[in-house]
Amino acid sequence: MKDAFGSNFVEPATTGASAIGLPAQQLLRRPILLLATVAVVVILSIQAAVANANTERAAAVGYLSLSMVLCGCAWAFWTRVRLAQGTLRVRWSLIAGAALAAAIGYAPSFIQGFLNTGPARGFQTACFNTSEALYMLAAVLFFADVARSIVVVDILQGLLFVALRFNLIYSRVSLDHFAINHLIVGQFVAAFLFIVAMVACLGAASRAELKFLRTLSWFFGFRLIDFFLSNQVSYTWLHYTNTSLYDVPGTALLAGFALYLLYSGPNGNPADTAPLRPPSLMVRSLMPSFLALVNLMLGLFLLQISVVLAVVAISVSVLCYVARTAMLQAQVMKDKALLQSKNEHLEGLAIRDHLTGIGNRRSLAGAYARLQAAAGGTSLALLLIDIDSFKQANDCHGHLHGDRVLIALAGDMEGLAAGVSGSHCARLGGDEFALLLPDVTSQEASALAERLGTLFSGHVYDADRGRASLSIGVAPLHAARDLPLETLVSYADEALYRAKLLGRNRVEVQPVWESAMRTEDSASAPAPRRELQPSTI
Structure with a gap:
């Protein structure tokens, strides 16, 4: 399927779980998981059976299958939101929203294939761009020790990414370049997210954050495999215009991953919040710079479509990066001064008599x-x-x-x-x-x-x-x-x-x-x- 982009792992809401008692919730969980497993097996079997037909209806089955799998990922990851704390709760929620937005974005393609309706390009644009932006923010942002002004600049970089993605894929300016840019940019962003999630593991400050980043890495890896098989192998190299058997393995991997997370369930171990090791300050401070890098690359892609838009995008990205670097340096100096003040206070306590205030x-x-x-x-x-x-x-x-x-x-x-x-x-x-x-x-x-x-x-x-x-x-x-x-x-x-x-x-x-x-x-x-x-x- 050539129209496979914007999918990521999320946590769907467990609606009504808080209203149901714990024993009843446990009783309902097993049959629901069994039904979900049966549904996945059935839909993947149907997709595999019709994939080689290379028709629009066969492609619609593939879109339905991928949408259901992404909803399963959303459900699995949403169960972790309830137990997460602080910034991790925000990041799990971002991934949840991203996966759900991607799942919804594939629904019009399914309807179009079965009912021969017109394309809902504007709706899908909003869904997929939102999904990609949320993936990006959840992967690269470390909110814990970063000033709000720096987070605002990072969000601006994310919004710039959305604008670039839109102009490269769906805008009227880029309509003639749709196929080429869709495949290149989609795979480029998928590979970028996978690499970023892997590197971000070095900056994990706790076991809970490390689990989050490892889960993110696995998900982005399976997503990259799905993109490569569907877009590069099936569509570009083998010239299947609608669908083929190469569309099935990636979806199956994502489905297995979602089921594994659902069956294993969230781990509420209190030890997960304990410090893992001193995090790599370089990774935690430089990871958001990847946003500037990816925007710069997308701006270079945009040169073949609109030089003016490309120059504006690259300039804004560079300015945001410079501003972020300056604010980060100021925060580092402020934190260093605060630490020095605390050390001097502790040193004073060590050499002072607590009653009289003179030395010891x-x-x-x-x-x-x-x-x-x-x-x-x-x-x-x-x-x-x-x-x-x-x-x-x-x-x-x-x-x-x-x-x-x-x-x-x-x-x-x-x-x-x-x-x-x-x-x-x-x-x-x-x-x-x-x-x-x-x-x-x-x-x-x-x-x-x-x-x-x-x-x-x-x-x-x-x-x-x-x-x-x-x-x-x-x-x-x-x-x-x-x-x-x-x-x-x-x-x-x-x-x-x-x-x-x-x-x-x-x-x-x-x-x-x-x-x-x-x-x-x-x-x-x-x-x-x-x-x-x-x-x-």
Whole structure:
């Protein structure tokens, strides 16, 4: 049959299924499928019996057979619409509409063959062009992560495809070129859709989407076989003007495919929605560019019919492609900036203490490493700060009071650190804090520690809860060089222990370079007195 184009797989609506209970629906499904199988066998048998007659009525039987098979595909694919989610639901619906439109488009050819009525060229034009456009959109569009403006441009490309297809096949301008353009363009588009569906599988983001694209590939493949046997072999090479046995295999393949889908039924496995693997961003971003490619090819075909129309079509296609590329690039940059912002936020959470808002152990290590790399041998000092009798106050007055004390100390530390460029304050855990001060001498570090103690002791939380005080150990370092942070902390911890031992509410200094002069063995550094530190919260 030379008039075989516009067919694709769809999902016909299961009318009334929601109103029927599940047991009744299951009882009805089996006899309906059996009746459909019998109908397919009967119609294919009749088509095979009359195909070699090469008459208009034999061709009409072929059109009826193909129309029924496409309706079966529509029914099979519509059952998947109900279980699909998000953009996949839209794409299944597009394919459903495309197949149904193609099935309806073959009905006038059947009526014309049996009743000798005039051709319904306008109606068939609308049906087949709609079918091809819906096939194209469902195959190449990835709506999930694409801006609406980009989708609009892709739809414009689809509408341009419809216009080109119309002028190549059915317009009065191309009437003299009907046979040649019908066969060439029909097979070209069929092959294009098959290749696109195969390549699109690389961009699948979930098992459900991969199943959709694989099903689409099989359908387009069978459709391409049907086009090749009916148009190229039967009509062009063997010169059968109406029909032949070569029209039967393609229809039989599509019929078997539809029955397989109907009998297997939709799979509602929740695992299908889980991410399959990171999708190929190149495929997902470039697939719609195939629309521009096919429109460009159709525009070149149109040159032999109307140069003006061809130039306009090619120009519009190129402009849409350029606009889409620019908008896609802008979206990629926007997504990249958003991702970077989220990463910075997560990184901030990882190096911040959630209660006080200042740094933590990890941020202190990073700040010390940066000072070592930038300053080299520059002097610095580490203040190790502990709240006196914090555990007892916390037990007596409650954790909310303790949190207020911790937040107040963090605020005092930040205020003090603001006056020293490059300084860093952190909460090491519980009521233990650290303040790293670059470019300060031992005397300056001690003075800053005394100032911090005075600021903190000035807070009055409640009349019956008194004031709080600090014990601070200072470890001045003459030259940072490659001294590990743990060693520096151990010296500050030794000074803090001494402050606690001497009555609390005081500042003690343990210079690192003096201790280092007493021995060359780094193992002689004072060991941390963690067992004597106040308990943490």
